[in-house]
Amino acid sequence: MNDSQGEPRGGISRRGFLAGTGAATAVAGVTSELAPATAAQPGAAPAHGPGPVLLQLTVNGQKVNTNVEPRVTLLDALRNYLDVTGCKRVCDRGTCGACTVTVNGRTVYSCTMLALEARGMDIRTAENLGGAKLDAVPAAFVDNDAQQCGFCTPGFVVSLRAALDKNPNATPEQVEAALAGNICRCGTYEQMRHAIVQLCKKGG
Numbered sequence: 001m002n003d004s005q006g007e008p009r010g011g012i013s014r015r016g017f018l019a020g021t022g023a024a025t026a027v028a029g030v031t032s033e034l035a036p037a038t039a040a041q042p043g044a045a046p047a048h049g050p051g052p053v054l055l056q057l058t059v060n061g062q063k064v065n066t067n068v069e070p071r072v073t074l075l076d077a078l079r080n081y082l083d084v085t086g087c088k089r090v091c092d093r094g095t096c097g098a099c100t101v102t103v104n105g106r107t108v109y110s111c112t113m114l115a116l117e118a119r120g121m122d123i124r125t126a127e128n129l130g131g132a133k134l135d136a137v138p139a140a141f142v143d144n145d146a147q148q149c150g151f152c153t154p155g156f157v158v159s160l161r162a163a164l165d166k167n168p169n170a171t172p173e174q175v176e177a178a179l180a181g182n183i184c185r186c187g188t189y190e191q192m193r194h195a196i197v198q199l200c201k202k203g204g
């Protein structure tokens, strides 16, 4: 029995069948275009995963190993697999700088780098500036009360240490420019400026 549109109830009409198969053909065409190549291309980068893959890093001078899925970021590998929690997850999208670490001496937002991209590299986090002998940068933050909640602080001190290592004679303005990728939601910038002036007077 047909309804008012001429379609059989509880079954598939000729028009419905053709429409359905047309859509299916279109979808099949799209998926086959997007399907990854199964054969390895000559010279192509090796494929990893989807299961866990061995990750070897040097973190704050120590060689470490763990297994991570290829989708895991460097930030998550450090925090969740290696218990290195100085780098903070705040925006998780490369806008705030709270997750800043150095990778082979370059400052990097660790939330925007895959852990496997850092394999074999030298990673330094805020923990590297603490310990028994406090580095001059966090010491200047303490002297000048340059933090409130402290979530941004590990990223700031890593970026600031990197800036002074690169140019020990940097002016406060040059250091501030190097910190442009770090944001403090508590607005502790004035106290941080005092810490920067102190560090620049001492030459880092």
Ligand code: FES
Pocket: 088, 089, 090, 091, 092, 093, 094, 095, 096, 097, 098, 099, 100, 109, 110, 111, 112
């Ligand atoms: S958490 Fe990485 S930039 Fe904000």
Ligand code: FES
Pocket: 147, 148, 149, 150, 151, 152, 153, 183, 184, 185, 186, 187, 188
């Ligand atoms: S001290 Fe709270 S975000 Fe900077």
